[in-house]
Amino acid sequence: MKDKSFLMIPGPTPVPESVLLTMAKHPIGHRSSEFSKILESVYSDLKYVFQTKNDVIVYTASGTGAMDAALSNLINPGDKVLSLVIGNFSQRLAKISTALGADVEIIEVEPSQAINPMVLKERLDKDINKEIKLVTLIQNETSTGVTNDVKTLVSIIKEHGALSVVDGVTSIGAIDCKMDEWGIDVLISGSQKGFMVPPGLSFLAASEKAWEVHKDCKRPDFYFNWDTNRKSVLANSTAFTPAVNLIAGLKTGLEMIKEEGLENVIARHTKLSKGLRTALKALNLKLFVDDDKIASTTITAVLPPEGISVPDIRKILKNDYDIEVANGQNALKDKIFRIGTLGFVSERDVIMVVGALEATLYKLGYKFELGSGVAALIKYLNNN
Amino acid sequence: MKDKSFLMIPGPTPVPESVLLTMAKHPIGHRSSEFSKILESVYSDLKYVFQTKNDVIVYTASGTGAMDAALSNLINPGDKVLSLVIGNFSQRLAKISTALGADVEIIEVEPSQAINPMVLKERLDKDINKEIKLVTLIQNETSTGVTNDVKTLVSIIKEHGALSVVDGVTSIGAIDCKMDEWGIDVLISGSQKGFMVPPGLSFLAASEKAWEVHKDCKRPDFYFNWDTNRKSVLANSTAFTPAVNLIAGLKTGLEMIKEEGLENVIARHTKLSKGLRTALKALNLKLFVDDDKIASTTITAVLPPEGISVPDIRKILKNDYDIEVANGQNALKDKIFRIGTLGFVSERDVIMVVGALEATLYKLGYKFELGSGVAALIKYLNNN
Numbered sequence: 001m002k003d004k005s006f007l008m009i010p011g012p013t014p015v016p017e018s019v020l021l022t023m024a025k026h027p028i029g030h031r032s033s034e035f036s037k038i039l040e041s042v043y044s045d046l047k048y049v050f051q052t053k054n055d056v057i058v059y060t061a062s063g064t065g066a067m068d069a070a071l072s073n074l075i076n077p078g079d080k081v082l083s084l085v086i087g088n089f090s091q092r093l094a095k096i097s098t099a100l101g102a103d104v105e106i107i108e109v110e111p112s113q114a115i116n117p118m119v120l121k122e123r124l125d126k127d128i129n130k131e132i133k134l135v136t137l138i139q140n141e142t143s144t145g146v147t148n149d150v151k152t153l154v155s156i157i158k159e160h161g162a163l164s165v166v167d168g169v170t171s172i173g174a175i176d177c178k179m180d181e182w183g184i185d186v187l188i189s190g191s192q193k194g195f196m197v198p199p200g201l202s203f204l205a206a207s208e209k210a211w212e213v214h215k216d217c218k219r220p221d222f223y224f225n226w227d228t229n230r231k232s233v234l235a236n237s238t239a240f241t242p243a244v245n246l247i248a249g250l251k252t253g254l255e256m257i258k259e260e261g262l263e264n265v266i267a268r269h270t271k272l273s274k275g276l277r278t279a280l281k282a283l284n285l286k287l288f289v290d291d292d293k294i295a296s297t298t299i300t301a302v303l304p305p306e307g308i309s310v311p312d313i314r315k316i317l318k319n320d321y322d323i324e325v326a327n328g329q330n331a332l333k334d335k336i337f338r339i340g341t342l343g344f345v346s347e348r349d350v351i352m353v354v355g356a357l358e359a360t361l362y363k364l365g366y367k368f369e370l371g372s373g374v375a376a377l378i379k380y381l382n383n384n
Numbered sequence: 385m386k387d388k389s390f391l392m393i394p395g396p397t398p399v400p401e402s403v404l405l406t407m408a409k410h411p412i413g414h415r416s417s418e419f420s421k422i423l424e425s426v427y428s429d430l431k432y433v434f435q436t437k438n439d440v441i442v443y444t445a446s447g448t449g450a451m452d453a454a455l456s457n458l459i460n461p462g463d464k465v466l467s468l469v470i471g472n473f474s475q476r477l478a479k480i481s482t483a484l485g486a487d488v489e490i491i492e493v494e495p496s497q498a499i500n501p502m503v504l505k506e507r508l509d510k511d512i513n514k515e516i517k518l519v520t521l522i523q524n525e526t527s528t529g530v531t532n533d534v535k536t537l538v539s540i541i542k543e544h545g546a547l548s549v550v551d552g553v554t555s556i557g558a559i560d561c562k563m564d565e566w567g568i569d570v571l572i573s574g575s576q577k578g579f580m581v582p583p584g585l586s587f588l589a590a591s592e593k594a595w596e597v598h599k600d601c602k603r604p605d606f607y608f609n610w611d612t613n614r615k616s617v618l619a620n621s622t623a624f625t626p627a628v629n630l631i632a633g634l635k636t637g638l639e640m641i642k643e644e645g646l647e648n649v650i651a652r653h654t655k656l657s658k659g660l661r662t663a664l665k666a667l668n669l670k671l672f673v674d675d676d677k678i679a680s681t682t683i684t685a686v687l688p689p690e691g692i693s694v695p696d697i698r699k700i701l702k703n704d705y706d707i708e709v710a711n712g713q714n715a716l717k718d719k720i721f722r723i724g725t726l727g728f729v730s731e732r733d734v735i736m737v738v739g740a741l742e743a744t745l746y747k748l749g750y751k752f753e754l755g756s757g758v759a760a761l762i763k764y765l766n767n768n
Contacts, residue, residue, distance in 0.1 A: 005410070061444055062625045222448070224607075246584060
């Protein structure tokens with residue numbers, strides 16, 4: 001049905017009407033005092049969501065832009081980088097590091113697995129000469145629906161002395177991430193996920209230690225340069241003409257997070273995803289990530305029942321029920337489908353997607369007790 | 385008055401309601417077939433506005449991002465770059481080149497002046513060993529309101545053999561710029577100017593010759609990398625999650641340009657700016673750019689009458705008449721004010737700003753024949 005499409009993909013995610021309407025206003029001058037006030041509010045609220053006292057830079061760029069900005073402001077050719085890879089997006093941090101001329105070593109696990117902190121500790125313990133300059137990792141890997149234990153991993157990195165560069169693109173504002181308390185050195189995120197804003201903005205915060213290391217970075221960066229960008233943050237401004245309308249929308253999104261309370265936002269994501277997992281299990285569907293402890297609370301990967309294809313499920317969900325879920329990526333294409341519960345998502349939405357998935361599987365001839373998924377979900381939501 | 389503000393600054397520029405409403409729709413998935421169709425239309429229409437057969441890359445970034453992308457994909461440290469500087473924005477191209485390690489030589493003229501083609505020719509003629517690898521220049525310098533004769537300058541650069549990198553951020557879609565016919569090697573622009581869209585997107589097209597030179601560029605670039613980004617253009621996709629809503633708005637903006645016809649759009653800018661200059665002269669105001677031939681048709685810089693300050697003029701225009709005009713930049717701050725006639729601007733808007741400026745000057749005690757500016761403007765518009 002026209003205009004009815006509802007996104008349950010890892011991103012972009014659904015955007016509240018109030019954000020959309022803020023964005024639909026005529027742009028204002030980016031050097032005006034009105035816009036400076038908007039930025040002041042945005043910069044302050046970003047610190048709240050990042051759980052940090054560090055300044056948060058706002059780039060007009062995709063999340064990948066912030067990944068690039070994080071690494072290109074730290075890495076010199078030849079630097080030793082350890083990349084913890086659990087899927088496509090954590091792989092990207094390794095690719096960027098390699099492009100920058102770093103000597104990249106990868107610890108990789110099977111998709112559906114998280115990094116085992118003991119494996120990291122063992123590797124870093126061996127690095128007695130402290131050759132490893134930085135470790136890249138992801139909090140939430142949307143290609144598989146796995147969440148790393150960033151708190152423990154970062155504490156191990158901290159003990160070694162390397163910098164930690166954490167991709168929080170699909171986690172910040174949805175999954176707990178205490179930048180300062182856990183001692184994360186560089187943390188990035190993007191507008192189109194937990195922040196409930198369309199894509200186009202990305203965020204970066206760096207610790208004092210990262211700023212120190214940055215001083216020795218020889219690579220010239222203009223657009224993504226940390227120094228010029230932070231200087232503008234401190235002046236409630238931006239270094240270059242920003243995406244004015246998206247930033248106005250971001251202000252509204254951040255205010256909604258503050259109003260709900262970050263802890264409550266995080267708890268909501270946990271509850272909805274656990275409810276979804278409960279419902280999928282009740283439908284006898286196999287979850288790609290077995291272990292509840294590492295299962296993402298923002299994206300859930302599901303295997304299709306035997307004899308039913310992922311494209312068929314996605315097609316019916318989209319054509320008949322106006323719901324978009326994601327396919328698997330690369331080697332996982334057509335092997336899994338992924339349901340997002342990220343950002344502006346409520347109990348109603350999860351009830352809807354479970355019901356629509358039941359209807360879809362019913363049409364495709366899957367044998368199961370109709371209504372059992374929704375029933376299990378409702379029970380879960382009421383008891384938690 | 386709340387919500388009444390009208391922008392007549394060099395950018396962001398006014399945005400049509402249809403673009404704003406397109407942008408206010410829920411974002412769609414950036415890997416969906418619907419979005420691919422939007423991109424197909426956008427990529428095709430961008431070629432029309434750029435007057436080129438080259439692929440046009442769309443970056444989610446400010447115009448400065450595209451400047452960075454242009455130079456960082458061509459320059460190796462030590463390369464000799466000649467930068468033609470006529471104001472702040474053309475200066476930025478020199479700064480980025482310097483940051484990239486180029487050996488930058490600058491030809492600079494007084495603000496209010498354009499580059500004299502003969503001076504460029506003389507310099508390039510001296511470069512008998514063809515050491516100069518590329519020449520950076522701007523078509524329309526908004527800090528002063530001067531337009532370079534890009535056609536002639538590029539023909540001289542072409543004759544020498546160097547690459548031409550042209551900043552068309554505030555000219556493309558407003559001032560004639562025939563990329564292919566004139567032989568421009570790299571041309572960039574941004575969404576928030578002639579394209580009638582809010583800021584957040586920038587565009588880059590490169591000639592075959594520029595692509596050849598790019599092959600020898602040793603600098604690794606991930607986010608702005610030409611190759612990965614062009615590969616996605618050819619697949620009607622984007623390399624990374626783009627600003628989906630802005631691109632939807634861009635489609636609408638481009639369709640409006642096509643419907644009006646690029647030639648008519650360019651003629652409208654010429655007519656409105658010449659009308660504005662006529663009106664300002666009738667008010668006995670001094671124009672910063674004397675020479676009609678190099679005066680920008682998108683931004684007009686004006687000196688305040690003696691005894692009246694730029695801040696007072698801007699304040700009254702804004703507070704009493706809800707019109708924002710720009711101050712001068714850097715050394716020109718408070719020396720000039722700048723009136724934009726860029727993008728979604730009609731005769732009505734120019735009549736409005738001239739009338740409001742008369743009202744402002746009247747309040748500030750300037751002695752002139754009230755109504756004479758509007759009268760001169762109306763006559764001009766009717767006779768041209």
